[in-house]
Amino acid sequence: MKIGVLALQGDFREHRISLEKLGADVTEVRLPEQLEGLQGLIIPGGESTTIGKLMVAYGLLEPLRTFGQTQAIWGTCAGAILLAKEVGREQPLLSLMNMEIKRNAFGRQIDSFEMEMVVPFLPSPEKPYHLTFIRGPIITRVWGDARAVLSLPDGRAIAARQGKLFATSFHPELTNDLRFHQFFLELAKSESTG
Numbered sequence: 001m002k003i004g005v006l007a008l009q010g011d012f013r014e015h016r017i018s019l020e021k022l023g024a025d026v027t028e029v030r031l032p033e034q035l036e037g038l039q040g041l042i043i044p045g046g047e048s049t050t051i052g053k054l055m056v057a058y059g060l061l062e063p064l065r066t067f068g069q070t071q072a073i074w075g076t077c078a079g080a081i082l083l084a085k086e087v088g089r090e091q092p093l094l095s096l097m098n099m100e101i102k103r104n105a106f107g108r109q110i111d112s113f114e115m116e117m118v119v120p121f122l123p124s125p126e127k128p129y130h131l132t133f134i135r136g137p138i139i140t141r142v143w144g145d146a147r148a149v150l151s152l153p154d155g156r157a158i159a160a161r162q163g164k165l166f167a168t169s170f171h172p173e174l175t176n177d178l179r180f181h182q183f184f185l186e187l188a189k190s191e192s193t194g
Contacts, residue, residue, distance in 0.1 A: 044076055
């Protein structure tokens with residue numbers, strides 16, 4: 001599998017390491033031509049406004065939108081914000097997923113937290129997954145063919161899927177548990193858009 005990691009800003013190296021442990025051929029994407037031949041792309045956590053401005057500066061916004069029409073994209077934290085159609089403020093967005101996101105929903109950096117949760121759609125679903133939230137967003141609304149696939153005990157959505165597009169509010173790349181990356185590789189391989 002040939003998978004890209006958008007490498008403009010944020011924790012792209014951690015995603016690359018996780019994917020390589022699973023045997024993926026990983027390309028760090030900084031320019032539009034580096035999307036050629038990829039089966040999927042991860043947009044990492046970082047600062048969504050900065051990543052969005054860099055996408056514009058490097059001519060990546062439209063090529064990424066086109067890529068996301070047919071290929072898998074997974075956005076983690078800031079990457080999830082960039083996939084959304086609505087974020088409550090003006091900033092460059094890919095606007096690929098039918099979802100609204102509230103940025104920094106848990107507060108500032110000092111309010112970051114971790115928790116264990118069973119994730120039914122992962123391999124070995126009975127084994128809890130360690131979720132890490134760092135200034136994480138919340139998915140406040142989904143519509144059309146997007147659906148929330150994971151929520152906190154209080155009902156707030158923290159993961160959504162729309163065909164081969166996937167968004168998470170947390171940072172799986174900061175754990176040694178590779179199941180979310182494994183899930184994304186399967187999604188990237190699939191022919192299904194549902």
